[in-house]
Amino acid sequence: MTRRDHTAEAFVRSLFGHHGRSMLAYAxxxxxxxxxxxxxxxxxxxxxxxxxxxxxxxEHRRGWLLAVIHRIAPDRNPRSHHREPRTTAPTTRADHHATLLHTAG
Structure with a gap:
C-alpha cells in the first residue's frame, strides 16, 4: 500500500468512525x-x-454525508419500485455524482 492509500483509508475510517452509526441508521x-x-x-x-x-x-460533514445518503438511498430502496419515474436522468454516473455533490454541499 502506498502512503496515499494509507491516507485515503485513514480519511474514510475517520469519517466512518465519527459518523458511521448515524449514516447507517439513516440509510x-x-x-x-x-x-x-x-x-x-x-x-x-x-x-x-x-x-x-x-x-x-x-463540523458540517455529518449533515453533508446524510444529505448524500438521502439522495442515494431512493435509487437503492427495494420498496420504492413504485415511485414515479425520473423526468430527467443524469447522462452518466459522473453527472449523477456531480448532482449529489452540488445539492448536498
Missing amino acids: ERLTGHRAVAEDVVQEALLLAWRHAEHLPAP
Whole structure:
C-alpha cells in the first residue's frame, strides 16, 4: 500500500468512525434493509473520499454525508419500485455524482 492509500483509508475510517452509526441508521431507515443501507453508506463514503477537497468543514460533514445518503438511498430502496419515474436522468454516473455533490454541499 502506498502512503496515499494509507491516507485515503485513514480519511474514510475517520469519517466512518465519527459518523458511521448515524449514516447507517439513516440509510437503513430509508431503505428498510441493512445490506442495502451498508451499500449506500459505502457509496457515500466513496463520494466523500473522491471529493475530499470540496467537503464542508468537519463540523458540517455529518449533515453533508446524510444529505448524500438521502439522495442515494431512493435509487437503492427495494420498496420504492413504485415511485414515479425520473423526468430527467443524469447522462452518466459522473453527472449523477456531480448532482449529489452540488445539492448536498
